[in-house]
Amino acid sequence: MIDLLSQPQQAAITTELPPLQQDRVLAAIDVGTNSIHMAVVKIEPALPAFTIIAREKATVRLGDRDRKTGHLTVAAMERAIVALKRCQEIAKSLNAEETVATATSAVREAPNGHAFLQQVAAELGLVIDLISGQEEARRIYLGVLSGMEFGNQPHVIIDIGGGSTELILGDGHEPRSLSSTKVGAVRLTAEFVQTDPISTSEFTGLQAYVRGMIERSVEELRSQLRPGEQPRLVGTSGTIETLAMLHAKEKLGEIPSPLNGYQFSLKDLRELIVRLRRLNYAERAALPGMSDRRSEIIMAGAVILEQTMTLLGIDSLMVCERALREGIVVDWMLTHGLIEDRLRYQGSVRQRSVIKIAHKYRVNLEHSQRVARFALDLFDQTYGILHQWQSDARELLWAAAVLHNAGHFISHSGHHKHSYYLIRYGELLGYTEVEIETIANLARYHRKSEPKKKHDSYRDIDSKKHRRIIDQLYPLLRLAVALDRRQIGAITSIHSELLPESAEFRLYLKAVDPTDDCELELWSLNLKKNGFESAYGLKLLPILAAVQMHPPESVQDRTV
Secondary structure (H helix, E strand, O other): EEEEHHHHHHHHOOOOOOOOOOOOOEEEEEEEOEEEEEEEEEEEEOOOOOEEEEEEEOOOOOOOOOOOOOOOHHHHHHHHHHHHHHHHHHHHHHHOOEEEEEOOHHHHOOOOHHHHHHHHHHHOOEEEOOOOOHHHHHHHHHHHHOOOOOOOOOOEEEEEEEOEEEEEEOOOOOOOEEEEOOOOOHHHHHHHHOOOOOOHHHHHHHHHHHHHHHHHHHHHHHHOOOOOEEEEEEEEOHHHHHHHHHHHHHHEEEEEEOOOOEEEEEEEEEHHHHHHHHEEEEHHHHHOOOOOHHHHHHHHOOOOHHHHHHOOOOOEEEOOOOOOHHHHHHHHHHHHOOOOOOOHHHHHHHHHHHHHHHOOOOOHHHHHHHHHHHHHHHHHHHHHEEOOOOOOHHHHHHHHHHOOOOHHHHHOHHHHHHHHHHHHHHOOOOHHHHHHHHHHHHHHHOOOOOOOOOOOHOOOOOOOOHHHHHHHHHHHHHHHHHOOEEEEEEOEEEEEEEHHOOOEEEEEEEEEOOOOHHHHHHHHHHHHHHHHHHHOEEEEEEEEEHHHHHHHHHHHOOOO
């Protein structure tokens, strides 16, 4: 007989890491539409802060997709893999303890984007997280905050990438507005620019399209401004840095280094656009600070910036050299407990995002939080005995438990399937795409059918690890839902016991009311135990206990 509450609890089990005060080296890779960028940083946990010790960039043009199918081309994927391998070699030479990589617009939209990520994992052993546009905007915000002070004053951040443009409004605390719009320098050049120099008709068409696409995001951002607020504009990434270098060379005769904090006006930008319109590709490429590949797309990027500044009604911009790559670093520091003061609010971004979605879809939070508590109790009490999942999987289970009934917002019939779609497309922040898929699938399987490969939502998860998480944790969520079957909080605590000799798993329940036979909860547990018994090869025996049980403090204090 093994008393599961006597086992070491998940709170005490962590991956062994260097001491907190020891400097640590991390590599962060941004797989973008135009380029692959890497920053290798030395993290000083005692401050906490980080210093960039190496950068690497390769223009691979993943955004040059097949025009008929939208697929990433074989040539672009090969260029990307070569660049990623070089990044790995540099990171290894600098003793990086981990390489964190994210992919954005081009991979996100390509039908073969997931296949490309699988190819990278197979060939290089590098796992690349696919993130949503809003999550990309959030991490850009973190990156900018790591490089400049906002002084509690509102700032608008614009990041013009190859496939999308992110707009963020924040004052150094929680972002007020996060948006990602499908207008980027590579995308628009491919779709709108065929002449060289650009013709008047193409230029005016480009302006009109950008204005129409970006207008909604600007309106949403402006709606979050308080009366009398006049935000400053901060620009990040390659297009804006190149425009700043062109301006500086012309006005100052030299390009400042660093470029961080450099400013230019909307009037200056418009004058620069007029000059760029007259130049052909070769002439643009010859300009100081302009790379060959950047010269192809600079016109579209400049138009995006000009139209956005016009719609915002902001006449000057300040450059920040930190963006998504640095935001990846900050996010890693947050998730590893290395930031406790500044940006503390971001440490709970996942939980707050889940609760926000729960409110949006009118989830009964009292019930769902009881379900979440039971699910986590089952997770903790079976750790090391039935599964080996760490805190990252535990947090996904918590999110699924809180949101499992979100589908009632649409209809009771088939609400588990509705929950999947509401979670999958509900713009949860702080999670990668595969993590959101995992949460949505766990919620989807809280009732009815078990996971099957014929289900698109389950089959389309590329990560074997995350499919395994679903296979082993959905039964725990089913039991947790059954434990609050009447949604009145009839069960106050649970205690688990494994009898290996008889392959029996006993689940002792303690009722709030000693006179309550909890008949419906016991019936529901027996109804839903098949998934658990199949996943773990055990017979589940629920028992209503007659005495109060007190789990160890390490379990009582566990929170997500």
